[in-house]
């Protein structure tokens with residue numbers, strides 16, 4: 001399978017750390033030193049997740065030279081769908097006019113884009129689908145408790161996309177060499193949105209308690225993320241038949257600079273070979289790797305032939321990794 005094109009879109013509105021200082025008891029210094037985040041993007045009230053995803057998708061399609069009619073599968077990774085149903089993938093299908101596509105969403109939180117990548121790989125390798133659009137898109141600003149300094153400083157909105165196709169042998173197109181996925185449902189409670197679903201439907205009382213917003217045990221998430229992401233990297237590199245020395249660039253989930261440094265230190269990968277944009281966007285969950293991959297692609301941070309390692313971790317718990325020869 002090859003990645004034939006990438007695209008991304010972030011909303012115009014920038015929310016800086018200085019602005020957050022006026023909302024909650026925090027400081028630019030605390031946020032930067034604990035997370036590396038300087039600012040994040042916030043979608044407009046009338047901008048839904050599918051609107052962000054559609055804009056990213058159009059850029060990926062343009063780069064790949066693919067028309068809407070050619071798409072036969074659309075997978076959207078999101079935890080902030082436009083509606084419970086239909087799937088956000090169906091709204092994006094409508095926006096694109098992609099009449100020939102089968103569409104569904106994946107819920108794997110921050111690992112969603114890489115879950116979509118591996119799922120597509122199976123569809124493409126079996127010959128079941130030929131031209132796939134995967135999108136990671138989130139409007140987390142609507143799910144954040146803007147009174148909780150533990151979480152509201154971390155997240156942002158945005159979308160990234162990729163076009164995937166079967167790779168013709170002996171071509172010089174990029175090639176997905178390995179994909180890894182994992183989950184641990186024993187730790188659902190350390191990162192979740194407890195309310196608003198069938199377990200705890202929204203009532204005036206629990207809305208008042210803001211149970212329909214993100215709840216997180218930050219330290220425990222941090223610990224779990226470092227171990228799971230490191231192990232996922234080791235497996236994806238080995239499955240690709242490579243060593244860490246062969247990795248030209250790591251594109252990790254963009255949650256926290258300290259998590260990323262802890263992983264790359266343990267793997268022995270220097271910071272020059274690590275792609276970071278979380279300072280500009282914060283944690284955009286399923287969109288984060290997709291946006292970073294597109295920026296790395298378009299700015300030339302990754303070049304033809306480079307072995308690129310992608311790695312993610314999120315609620316579930318879920319984790320995933322992949323090695324792509326660019």
Ligand code: ACO
Nearest residue numbers: 026027030034110149150153218219221222225255256313
């Ligand atoms: N501003 C100022 N102080 C704060 C803020 C803030 N925004 N948030 C928390 N604090 C305070 C806490 O209240 C606490 O105060 P106390 O000691 O008086 O109780 C103090 O800072 C230390 O809090 P800790 O939680 O111990 O701080 P820590 O160094 O662990 O950093 C952080 C917190 C950044 C959340 C860290 O635990 C982390 O990054 N965890 C991973 C979370 C994450 O990335 N989640 C995203 C989803 S999962 C993923 O994408 C990987």
